[in-house]
Amino acid sequence: MAKKSTKTRNLREDCIVEALSIIGEDGLENLSLREVARRVGVSHQAPYKHFENREHLLAEVVGRCFDAFSKHLHTRKLTGDPTEDLASLGNAYIRYALNHPLEYRLMFGTSLPDPDKYPAMLEKAQYAYAILRDMLTQLFAANSRQKGADADLDAFFVWATMHGLATVLKSPSLATLPVTPSKLGKALPHAFQRVRAALKADLPA
Amino acid sequence: MAKKSTKTRNLREDCIVEALSIIGEDGLENLSLREVARRVGVSHQAPYKHFENREHLLAEVVGRCFDAFSKHLHTRKLTGDPTEDLASLGNAYIRYALNHPLEYRLMFGTSLPDPDKYPAMLEKAQYAYAILRDMLTQLFAANSRQKGADADLDAFFVWATMHGLATVLKSPSLATLPVTPSKLGKALPHAFQRVRAALKADLPA
DNA sequence: CTTTCAAAGTAGACAGCGTCAACTGTTCTG
DNA sequence: CAGAACAGTTGACGCTGTCTACTTTGAAAG
CATH class of the missing domain: 1.10.357.10 (Tetracycline Repressor, domain 2)
Incomplete structure (x- = not known):
């Protein structure tokens, strides 16, 4: 279970980190959950398991x-x-x-x-x-x-x-x-x- | 010719006014050229004759x-x-x-x-x-x-x-x-x- | 007055977005 | 071992910006 919680926390954490870096590169208005997912290497819906929507991530x-x-x-x-x-x-x-x-x-x-x-x-x-x-x-x-x-x-x-x-x-x-x-x-x-x-x-x- | 220039200036002007009011109502992130066009009562492409893109309007x-x-x-x-x-x-x-x-x-x-x-x-x-x-x-x-x-x-x-x-x-x-x-x-x-x-x-x- | 021609507006298409719904697989629990 | 909870995938919808191609129009040129 430790493994699982680590794993899930990783995706969540990765999304946050990646989001900030996207904002830095392309600006806030170009932050998209799909791009986050792409960079983290998961499907476009995966982040939704951790954030209700774009604004929650933000x-x-x-x-x-x-x-x-x-x-x-x-x-x-x-x-x-x-x-x-x-x-x-x-x-x-x-x-x-x-x-x-x-x-x-x-x-x-x-x-x-x-x-x-x-x-x-x-x-x-x-x-x-x-x-x-x-x-x-x-x-x-x-x-x-x-x-x-x-x-x-x-x-x-x-x-x-x-x-x-x-x-x-x-x-x-x-x-x-x-x-x-x-x-x-x-x-x-x-x-x-x-x-x-x-x-x-x-x-x- | 006066009439024409008035008319075109009107659409341009209308777009700017409407844009501001949309931002006031729905926030900057929800400003869309299509919504502007809709409110002004023209096709979704009409504003592009007056503004290169969304950012120019903004x-x-x-x-x-x-x-x-x-x-x-x-x-x-x-x-x-x-x-x-x-x-x-x-x-x-x-x-x-x-x-x-x-x-x-x-x-x-x-x-x-x-x-x-x-x-x-x-x-x-x-x-x-x-x-x-x-x-x-x-x-x-x-x-x-x-x-x-x-x-x-x-x-x-x-x-x-x-x-x-x-x-x-x-x-x-x-x-x-x-x-x-x-x-x-x-x-x-x-x-x-x-x-x-x-x-x-x-x-x- | 007619022709013409550029500007203004329309219509359709495309990819990208957020998000909903339905599905698969994995892992913890009883 | 059954099953429930959860992470992740796939597909769909309507929205967006913007490209291209079309039609209308209205002023100017002949």
Whole structure:
């Protein structure tokens, strides 16, 4: 039975892996269950034993991306200094987006499968968000100059900014914009400085 | 001849309008030239007289979105006060994204048709970006007490943040996050405050 | 006014897709 | 050992994009 479960898990796993690679090569819109089956070497119906339909497979792929993303965010060394750790979190976020544009796009760029229909995928997405939010909560707990500071609000702000930076930096339109590379290289550190300054500031009531 | 050119322009125009509405109803992945033809009331091949293929139609739709976006950004009254105008630009940006989520998604969310292949679309996108960047550059030029301040860098920061806020605010995952609506209502003003604070701050060398 | 000719629209065909139904074989269970 | 659960195969259906070949049309040229 061990053999069987291994075998079945293999096809399932293979499909997910192959799906991601197809998306990378031919784009999301050209992902087809039949092509997956062909590459894995099974009949065109075999994947349906493991995924209800195309969207279920896609949800699984996206879920894996969130897993990898969360893992990446977690596997950093923490210094204990909240400011430092926050910066490192931001760096990790951007680095992942830039180094894994395909996966990042799948998670945030394209129109996802409806999260309501895929609770497993949704949970993984929420987990990734929770990492960011918890980190900021800690930051404010340690750095309690701002008593009334609402970590959720700032988590949202930081998250949005990181996401915006990541998206804009690798937007296909950007490559064609009249922006010098040297300026582009400064853009990210500059934005990080701005965010740091923003979070330090006392806000008016 | 006027009549003819009107007529043909009508089918072309009708296709674009219908395409957008199909995307709104059934999603981008369910946009089909055949359905467009059906709704417009012509044979399944008629649209091919006006669009080489599905992607060309889509590029045209996206181009129109950029046009509308540019127009929206332009039609604001300026007060002359840089800080005020900057805030108003930010608001205009976010407002468009929130009021026209479908169009905004098409421009920035989904995987676009390859810009290299559709120079007309690309040009419109660059024009919209130029508006944004020019306004920001001007505002910062008028604004910055900081000597070495590079307006381009701040423009980039603000643009990315606005884009991030817009995207995250209407991301489907957001609706399912454990965030109360009241908090969500505060999120945007809070982020704007943070951005304002960020831009006011003196940055370390 | 008639001819002509390109553009616009129609009709049919083809392969590829997602997915349903029915079948075969293999493996675990009672 | 019987049989049920499950993985995989085959075939079919209607949908899609797009090719080719046809017909209509309406403006311009003679």
